[in-house]
Amino acid sequence: MxxxxxxxxxxxxxxxxxxxxxxxxxxxxAVNLGVGGFEYIVAVFxxxxxxDYTGLxxxxxxxxxxxxxxxxxxxxxxxxxxxxxxRTRWGRRRPWFLVGAIPLxxxxxxxxxxxxxxxxxxxxxxxxxxxxxxxxxxxxVMVPHAAFASELTRTHHERISVMGWREGFMAVGLLVGGFLxxxxxxxxxxxxxxxATAEGLxxxxxxxxARLARGEAHGTITRWLGVCVCMLSIVTFLGTRERAxxxxxxxxxxxxxxxxxxxxxxxxxxxxxxxxxxxxxxxxASLALYTxxxxxxxxxxxxxxxxxxxxxxxxxxIPLWMRVARHFDKAQTFAWCTFLAASALVGMLLVPTxxxxxxxxxxxxxxxxxxxxxxxAMAIVPDIIDDDExxxxxxxxxxxxxxMSLLRKLSRxxxxxxxxxxxxxxxxTSGVAEQSPEAVNGIRxxxxxxxxxxxxxxxxxxxxxxxxxxxxxxxxxxxxxxHAGT
Numbered sequence: 001m002x003x004x005x006x007x008x009x010x011x012x013x014x015x016x017x018x019x020x021x022x023x024x025x026x027x028x029x030a031v032n033l034g035v036g037g038f039e040y041i042v043a044v045f046x047x048x049x050x051x052d053y054t055g056l057x058x059x060x061x062x063x064x065x066x067x068x069x070x071x072x073x074x075x076x077x078x079x080x081x082x083x084x085x086x087r088t089r090w091g092r093r094r095p096w097f098l099v100g101a102i103p104l105x106x107x108x109x110x111x112x113x114x115x116x117x118x119x120x121x122x123x124x125x126x127x128x129x130x131x132x133x134x135x136x137x138x139x140x141v142m143v144p145h146a147a148f149a150s151e152l153t154r155t156h157h158e159r160i161s162v163m164g165w166r167e168g169f170m171a172v173g174l175l176v177g178g179f180l181x182x183x184x185x186x187x188x189x190x191x192x193x194x195x196a197t198a199e200g201l202x203x204x205x206x207x208x209x210a211r212l213a214r215g216e217a218h219g220t221i222t223r224w225l226g227v228c229v230c231m232l233s234i235v236t237f238l239g240t241r242e243r244a245x246x247x248x249x250x251x252x253x254x255x256x257x258x259x260x261x262x263x264x265x266x267x268x269x270x271x272x273x274x275x276x277x278x279x280x281x282x283x284x285a286s287l288a289l290y291t292x293x294x295x296x297x298x299x300x301x302x303x304x305x306x307x308x309x310x311x312x313x314x315x316x317x318i319p320l321w322m323r324v325a326r327h328f329d330k331a332q333t334f335a336w337c338t339f340l341a342a343s344a345l346v347g348m349l350l351v352p353t354x355x356x357x358x359x360x361x362x363x364x365x366x367x368x369x370x371x372x373x374x375x376x377a378m379a380i381v382p383d384i385i386d387d388d389e390x391x392x393x394x395x396x397x398x399x400x401x402x403x404m405s406l407l408r409k410l411s412r413x414x415x416x417x418x419x420x421x422x423x424x425x426x427x428x429t430s431g432v433a434e435q436s437p438e439a440v441n442g443i444r445x446x447x448x449x450x451x452x453x454x455x456x457x458x459x460x461x462x463x464x465x466x467x468x469x470x471x472x473x474x475x476x477x478x479x480x481x482x483h484a485g486t
Contacts, residue, residue, distance in 0.1 A: 025162060031097055031145060034228055037178075037229075040178045041178065046065075047419060049215065054114050054115075054215070056124065058424045063420070064124050065127070066413065066414065066418075068128055069410050069417070077399065077402040080399045084397065094240060094242060100139070104229065113219040113222070143405045146381075146401040149166060159379045159382055168318045171314050171371070179308050182303070184221050185217050188213045191213065192210045196209040264391075266383075274458070276461070278411030279418075279454055280455050289307075296359060306359060310366065313367030317367070321337075330469075334376045334462050336372075339459045345455065386476060426438050426442025
């Protein structure tokens with residue numbers, strides 16, 4: 001395990017760092033391929049796996065996910081602090097890529113290896129424990145990884161580029177992970193149906209065989225993906241280096257670090273916007289399959305093509321958004337992308353009236369807006385850190401990214417919890433051929449209406465963000481003068 005260190009010996013101040021090569025950006029971003037696949041699968045498939053395969057009550061499944069985040073609430077800020085104060089021969093960020101990959105992969109496999117023969121209490125406790133371990137492993141990898149990005153460069157263009165590469169690899173991971181899950185689950189179902197039919201089974205018996213095969217296939221697929229994430233974490237570890245030299249140290253106090261983050265006006269405003277927006281995004285992710293299959297009534301290959309196309313559009317739009325964001329304030333770009341998402345969500349209310357092509361059009365439009373948000377969302381945080389460094393004479397990359405990771409994960413898990421609890425409240429029943437009108441209406445409200453309102457509020461808050469390109473340039477100039485004088 002890495003040792004904690006005195007802050008005097010740490011990575012160099014990169015105010016005058018040269019532009020990073022594409023190879024370095026790709027190696028740095030490699031681990032995000034695996035984490036992106038994990039996050040997409042957990043967001044889209046986990047709740048449905050427990051409600052439809054294991055038979056766990058939707059309300060209990062949502063409660064388990066919610067409690068896991070309450071338990072995990074302190075891990076992100078603490079990990080940021082530990083990362084800021086870690087000292088090893090390999091640096092303070094990189095060792096955590098390897099350490100965290102182990103619990104991350106094992107818990108991911110464990111979450112999708114539940115036995116439907118267990119009691120509801122056993123299933124609830126298993127989901128709770130595995131989810132806690134999963135988010136803890138994610139924290140150990142992603143908080144140091146994000147903080148490392150902040151230290152690689154400080155220029156406006158390069159930060160957008162680094163974060164664009166990072167989030168682009170995340171998008172590819174989301175796309176590939178989702179595609180593999182859809183295809184392999186579909187093949188498992190087709191094989192089960194063929195075998196059941198060959199045995200002379202019909203009707204309900206064939207459907208039950210398909211359901212069991214689909215559930216069991218989750219475990220096989222996730223084992224292979226777990227191995228892939230471990231390999232990608234090794235690639236990022238070996239392919240990156242941390243600079244050595246003097247830099248602005250963090251505080252030597254956990255509570256001092258985080259009290260500074262909460263005293264930052266730009267951070268508080270951004271945190272409010274992020275939490276509201278992420279809850280809306282989390283609701284749409286958790287309820288996407290329920291929406292497509294239960295509300296819109298599209299089966300066959302359409303759920304796969306719609307959701308994979310959504311992520312493909314996000315991935316393909318990232319290079320364009322990287323160019324656009326270079327010419328505008330980051331928060332302003334984020335706001336207009338969020339307005340675009342809200343417009344698409346409102347448009348989805350018309351899918352039952354207009355038809356299938358409109359579902360594709362609206363979700364692809366939402367994916368286009370997602371690409372822009374992926375580029376600038378985390379690129380804003382280093383600018384907040386620079387502002388804080390100028391104000392406090394300390395630098396706390398890990399602390400800020402720890403808080404951001406906490407807020408993002410807490411928001412998403414709150415959304416997953418609300419999804420499960422909401423499904424139970426509106427009367428969703430697993431295993432039935434057709435849901436009640438009340439359940440379908442609940443899905444419509446939670447998938448479209450609530451997220452659209454949340455996205456609108458998020459965008460309005462972002463337009464009030466105080467750190468513009470001009471203000472950030474002044475901050476960097478002041479920091480450069482301070483560093484030159486020390």
